[in-house]
Each structure stands twice: as structure tokens, then as C-alpha cells.
Amino acid sequence: xEEVAQTPKHLVxxxxxxAKLYCAPIKGHSYVFWYQQVLKNEFKFLISFQNENVFxxxxxPKERFSAKCLPNSPCSLEIQATKLxxxxxxxxxxxxxxxxxxxxxxxxxxxxxxx
Amino acid sequence: xxxxxxxxxxxxxxxGEDFTTYCNSSTTLSNxxxxxxxxxxxxxxxxxxxxxxxxxxxxxxTFQFGEAKKNxxxxxxxxxxxxxxxxxxxxxxxxxxxxxxxxGTLLTVNP
Numbered sequence: 001x002e003e004v005a006q007t008p009k010h011l012v013x014x015x016x017x018x019a020k021l022y023c024a025p026i027k028g029h030s031y032v033f034w035y036q037q038v039l040k041n042e043f044k045f046l047i048s049f050q051n052e053n054v055f056x057x058x059x060x061p062k063e064r065f066s067a068k069c070l071p072n073s074p075c076s077l078e079i080q081a082t083k084l085x086x087x088x089x090x091x092x093x094x095x096x097x098x099x100x101x102x103x104x105x106x107x108x109x110x111x112x113x114x115x
Numbered sequence: 116x117x118x119x120x121x122x123x124x125x126x127x128x129x130x131g132e133d134f135t136t137y138c139n140s141s142t143t144l145s146n147x148x149x150x151x152x153x154x155x156x157x158x159x160x161x162x163x164x165x166x167x168x169x170x171x172x173x174x175x176x177t178f179q180f181g182e183a184k185k186n187x188x189x190x191x192x193x194x195x196x197x198x199x200x201x202x203x204x205x206x207x208x209x210x211x212x213x214x215x216x217x218x219g220t221l222l223t224v225n226p
Contacts, residue, residue, distance in 0.1 A: 043216040098212040103148055103160035
């Protein structure tokens with residue numbers, strides 16, 4: 001399809017619980033990006049994939065965050081042992097390429113609330 | 116690392132007034148993109164600028180890329196209530212593919 005599909009739209013977790021978010025990129029897009037948007041609108045880059053391979057994970061808090069993009073499955077972002085500060089909207093975006101002709105198409109996001 | 120500053124943080128205008136948001140990068144950019152995010156929504160790609168001094172227009176929106184490729188602006192002429200949202204610039208620097216987002220400018224329009 002022509003949209004990036006993110007599920008669930010909302011997720012509530014108790015502190016210390018696991019959270020798993022899903023993203024189906026646009027068919028034919030080779031690159032997937034995860035961003036965290038906190039209050040005050042700041043976008044924090046987490047990780048990117050080129051197909052199923054990690055391309056850049058410099059933004060990932062590696063102790064608790066992990067992500068995968070497996071063939072024929074939605075990409076996923078998993079947070080083990082959530083903390084209050086993980087509360088944010090997590091956006092997935094996909095792109096056909098990385099060159100200067102390509103913008104990102106964002107999904108509608110998953111709002112994670114950690115209580 | 117690369118930083119992208121965006122001002123103002125907020126702008127409230129009367130319908131029909133003009134609006135401008137400015138973006139400045141700490142490093143020279145290979146290109147800059149602009150996105151619009153409606154309240155409660157997701158960022159939507161508006162445009163990409165690549166060339167030094169480039170100016171592009173989309174109806175009432177005018178986008179500029181500075182000569183030094185370190186700054187950019189988005190200008191909206193005669194704002195409408197449908198223009199409400201947060202406008203983000205996002206820069207890509209040199210060989211670094213990664214987009215770095217500014218903090219956005221929230222535009223509200225009084226009808």
C-alpha cells in the first residue's frame with residue numbers, strides 16, 4: 001500500500017513491562033526509520049534499516065531497546081522494562097532510498113504511555 | 116554532531132496574515148526537507164531543497180535554501196485556518212544520510 005502502517009495506535013504499559021510496536025513500510029521502500037517524539041515535539045532518531053539489515057543504530061538505548069525488520073513481516077521496535085521517560089509517540093518512516101530525491105513517509109505513530 | 120535550530124517555537128497569526136519559520140544548521144547541508152504535522156497527526160513531507168539559493172513554491176508556500184546551504188525558510192502568504200500545525204525542517208549533511216529535525220514551529224491561526 002501507499003501508507004506506512006503502525007500498530008497499535010495507543011499502548012499503555014506499567015513501568016517495568018515490555019512494549020512492542022509494529023511498522024509495515026510502504027511496499028518497495030528499502031529503508032525504515034524509527035523516531036521517538038517526546039513532549040515539545042523533539043524528534044529523536046533511534047534506528048534505521050536497509051531492508052532487514054540494521055543501517056544505523058546510533059540512537060538506540062541498547063540496554064532496553066531492540067528492533068528488527070524481518071522478511072515478510074512488519075518491522076518491530078521492542079522496549080524491555082519500560083520506564084516513565086519512554087512515554088512518547090514512536091514514529092516509523094520509510095523511504096525508497098537515501099539519496100537527495102527521497103523524502104520520508106511517516107506512519108501515524110504509536111503513542112506509548114508508561115504508568 | 117549536526118544541529119538544526121528552528122525559530123520561532125510558536126507563532127500565532129490572524130487569518131490572512133503571513134507567516135515565516137526559519138531554520139539554521141550548524142553545518143553545511145546537502146539538502147533540507149520540510150514537513151507539516153497537524154495536531155495529533157504525523158509529519159507529512161512537503162518539499163526538499165537541494166541547490167544553493169534554491170526557491171520553490173507550492174501555492175501559498177514559498178521555500179528557500181540559503182546560498183551557503185546552512186539555512187532555510189518557509190513562508191506562507193495569507194494564512195488560512197487549514198495551515199494550522201507544526202512545521203519542521205529536517206537537514207541532511209554531507210555524506211551523512213541521516214535527517215536531523217529542527218524542533219518545529221507551531222502555527223496557530225485565528226479565524
